[in-house]
Amino acid sequence: MKIYKTVQGFVIEHNGQYYISRHTDWDLFINREDLFFELQREIQLLPAAAEYKSLIDNGLQAPIQSQEVWASGVTYLRSRNARMEESKVAGGDNFYDRVYDAERPELFFKSAPQRVVGSGQAVRIRKDSKWNVPEPELTLFINSKGQISGYTVGNDMSSRDIEGENPLYLPQAKSYDKSAAIGPCIAIFDKPIDSDTKISLEISRYDIPLFTDSIEINRMKRKHTDLVEYLFREMSFPQGCFLMTGTGIVPHDDFTLEVGDVVRITIEGIGTLVNTIEMK
Ligand code: DO4
Ligand code: MG
CATH class of the missing domain: 3.90.850.10 (Fumarylacetoacetase-like, C-terminal domain)
Incomplete structure (x- = not known):
């Protein structure tokens, strides 16, 4: 599972599928305990779309906020x-x-x-x-x-x-x-x-x-x-x-x-x- 910070939101990549998280605060998004399982739970509720990959290609940021x-x-x-x-x-x-x-x-x-x-x-x-x-x-x-x-x-x-x-x-x-x-x-x-x-x-x-x-x-x-x-x-x-x-x-x-x-x-x-x- 990979997570990307982009100007338009946080993209989750898993098994070739792309999702946009509902989270808006990177610090809270990445600092959860059992992050792998949290993300697994989260993507079950989200629609996947190949176009979300373009957010990574066009607006990628460093994966950091206050760290x-x-x-x-x-x-x-x-x-x-x-x-x-x-x-x-x-x-x-x-x-x-x-x-x-x-x-x-x-x-x-x-x-x-x-x-x-x-x-x-x-x-x-x-x-x-x-x-x-x-x-x-x-x-x-x-x-x-x-x-x-x-x-x-x-x-x-x-x-x-x-x-x-x-x-x-x-x-x-x-x-x-x-x-x-x-x-x-x-x-x-x-x-x-x-x-x-x-x-x-x-x-x-x-x-x-x-x-x-x-x-x-x-x-x-x-x-x-x-x-x-x-x-x-x-x-x-x-x-x-x-x-x-x-x-x-x-x-x-x-x-x-x-x-x-x-x-x-x-x-x-x-x-x-x-x-x-x-x-x-
Ligand atoms: O001791 C100086 C820096 C060492 C370092 O940055 C490294 O080994 O990667
Ligand atoms: Mg070094």
Whole structure:
């Protein structure tokens, strides 16, 4: 089951059929307990129509209203290695290595909802950075009770030169207008996502693929439930929240994004998040 936030309403997709929910408040719509079963009950009372798909094609928004977006880091070996390399001078070979093996995960605040974009919208690179990459990340939707109730595709845009210069610059490397993208939908399953689910990244320039790679989520060092447990230890999220789970794909060190590049991140069973790069 997939749910899409569009300018004309909330679309539910199930078994190739499309429905429009009677709900009008996204926060209330997504934060219900047992969301999969709630949605199943709801669509039994709704007419299905193929035309409802055009609402997604023409007015898709990011699947967020008041939720904060958080992120975890160094959850895959590839991320640990890339970070150790980029921050060698700043001593990164030590602290990234240690956090990869530590019991406590790295968790950081990524974005307030108004800085988040959806699929089909532009993400930004900073004007004061020369080395920028997308980070394709499975992103959890966690309800206010701390239950993982949905999954979306996330892009944790990162300025590698800023984060590599000094770990204390991480918030500037990670959080700025349009540095977070999520979408196209929230996928709601009746069980946790399959561990062999693949995440793929394609970056194209002038319509030519420049970089492609993929990884299965079972290569992640930590469990989703452990990340959530740490995030909710001393914080409450009355409308639920999103948590990016870290990247396992990092382009080679001489790659940087340019204005006009198109980033496509696909996660099996969820969909494709498409964003163009801008700088203004
Ligand atoms: O430690 C810096 C950020 C890590 C990160 O964003 C990731 O591993 O995805
Ligand atoms: Mg990341």
